Amino acid sequence: MDVRRVKFSVIAIILQIIFIILFGVLGEYGDSAKAKSPSPAYDVASMYPYFQDVHVMIFVGFGFLMTFLKRYGFSAVSVNLLLAAFVIQWAYIVRGIIHSVAHGHAKFPVHLGEMLSADFASATVLISFGAVLGKTSPLQLLIMALIEVVLSQINEYIGLDKLGAVDVGESMYIHAFGAYFGLAVARVLRNDQHDEAKSEGSVYHSDVFSMIGTIFLWIFWPSFNGGAASGDEQHRALINTYLSLAACTVITFAFSQLVDNRGKFNMVHIQNATLAGGVALGTSANMPLQPWAAMAIGCLAGIISVIGYQYITPFLDSKLKIHDTCGVNNLHGMPGILAGIVGAAFAAMASSDTWGESVYEIFPLMVPADNSTELMDVMKEYPMITEAGIGRSSTTQGGYQMLALVLTLVVSIVGGALTGLILRLPCFDNVHGNRMFDDREFFIVEGQGFPENEDGGFDDDANHTKVPMLSQNS
Template identity: 60%
Template sequence: MSRRGVKFGAFVFVCQLVFLLLFAFLAKYDDTAQPKDTDPTNMVAQYYPMFQDVHVMMFIGFGFLMTFLKLYGYSAVGVNMLVAAFVLQVALIVRGFIHSDIAGGERFPINITEMLSSDFAAATVLISFGAVLGKTSPLQLLIMAIIETILAQLNEYTGVHKLHTSDIGESMYVHVFGAYFGLAVARVLYSEETEENSKEGAVYHSDIFAMIGCVFLWLYWPSFNGGATSGDEQHRAVINTYLSLAACTIVTFAISAMLDNKGRFDMVHIQNATLAGGVAVGTTADMPLEPWGAVLMGTVAAIISVVGYKYITPALTRFLKLHDTCGVHNLHGMPGVLAGIAGAVMAALSTRDKWGESLCEIFPARAGMNATIPCDADLAMTRTALEQGGYQMAALCMTLVIAIVGGALTGLLLKLPIWDAPQGDMVFDDHANWEVSDYNFPQVMGDKGRSNGETDSNTRV
């Protein structure tokens, strides 16, 4: 047995033992899942279809999207599965401590909506995983997952329950947080050996596998943005996401061809920027954005994402020494910031005449903090539209600060040699952590692929 393997196994067993004890003494089934109880709302029938869609996004969509690296496919899918399953448990426990009175003897409930929220928490960490893909060990990733899940859940709790903001598609609390937390970690862990590395590239079949992940994410994104709501808000979330993704996709193809000196499509853009519309419309997904507004969001998202992959990410690497393996800044970061700004604008323009009962349901603070009172009641609103817009912007800024500072501090922790970071030839290589099936290794290594610095190749950085 290797020291590294024993260390990893021991860490996982200790964590799982802690999870087991916490679930045993502090968790319970929600009342709707208890024996001899009834669930009049039938929560499983209402939420499980969209939960399952989001579940597929986490384990197939994210996993296969990251298989573009020609020698890192096992880790892209396998470690993605490890991290996601780990975070699901961490998130349930963290959310239990935040939302329940554990000190007062209360047990935290587990139900289908908490499972959905835990999947969203997994998405946050998997986005950060993309920024450090190929440059971190599984042990480092699990340490990062624990810290990031705690900080992300505290950030979301503050934004939703203290600032009373709306972000139904989690563009701020998942995409922005995950992207900039991961970028901060990547900046602190930066090493020159990650640049000009011939292993950081794709071959024809690895790009096809990555496209599978893209398609799964693209198809199920309406469930991600609409899964946590219901009624007309859910219907709008599905419609707005559907339209934004469609517009984003065709504009991505157009901009990709325009920016290539031979008029070709760049697979990096197609795999990633086509999804930016789902991120960009997330905060406003359940709002009366109007169909043309959803199309506009997808169009703008495609432009900034493709331009980001083509010009911004190489500049970040060159001038700031910020190496972003998957380009999460372009798919999740900038479109997420766009979503947050759009949410603030929509909040500032919201009126009772235009929004009807949705005003109370989306922005409870506009209805005296009592969303159970119908919006047509004669209430004195505690916030004006402009004030709500200001709180939305404050939540976006708070998310950026906590993510960047938290990511930087986490990066410093992960630099400690005890976490077995990959070194030298083990960067971007499955051989560091897997028993790899036989293949023609010299031939694969000889493929030009997408190495960092090849200006005429399809490169993320």
């Protein structure tokens, strides 16, 4: 057997063994899951439905959304499953080291809350996967995931724990990061052979399958934005996301028709831009925006996304040589930036006069500093506030929100470019020319799955053995 065909298997097995060892050495059940003296730290009954919603988004939503390529359906769904399963384990380890082991704890806790965070981490990598869909090998994607999870979790740690920049729906730390990391990888991996690819594009049934992913993501997106919140914050996150998605969908259909010379809807827009409202609301979902503002943000996100697919994606491809297979810049990148800006703007306008105690619950660092008269007054007025902050002003909080967005863009772009350079090494099984966007490079595919009027065969292995394509009627 060709060494190239077993390299992925050997490395995947080694990494899985390493994961098991690291879980054995560094991981343990969280307090609420321990057999002896369990602590009621997590309300499993109330949290698990939100986790399950996000779980469906990761494995069904993202997977089927990327099945629009006519010859890449196997890879879109299957490699999505592979990457998500791989990242869930790796993210647990990386997050455990950053948040527990590095702070003096002997082991990191394994519990339902971290299961949700691990799913969020996998979403970051799957967004990047969309930018390089069809142009990378499974081995390259595993290496990309190893690097990206580390960088994204460090970026999130700095943003949340050090800068105090909140992002309940992770639009900055997941969507923007994943999009621009993936675009940077795609730019570095691009070569002159991209133009030789013959299999890129969709057919009727592949676009229908992609809509399955769209519908699942659309339905469950409120859980993505609100699953990590609680109380009134969670209630607002669900309402705001729900309304933003609805308004975004209507505007997407309207603008899709307006930008087309024939006045027709474009399925690329319908599959993707209808979801942009969920991304654009992520950072501010738990804030008291008022329903009309959530709807307005959804409308703006739909407009930006449609314009991105219609005009910006072709510009990036032709002028900047950035080939974005799924258009992640339009669904995750630009709406993620919009989310960060909206979050910063509302943070700068936040006050206890209009938000009540929610301003301190959403922005804990805005609670007055310890041993101050202001702290005593706040605790007296709002008994739910039990810990001191640093007395950060709303304007300063807004500035830190913007700083976190800028940091996210810098880390994702630089990290993605460096990762792309690593993935260019021949040892990682680069995919070239007409082998791109074709399942037959890595999967056993029945010939009936491909039109008979295209090329008559495919180089299925290193010895260039021709696999004849069968007629649809065979």
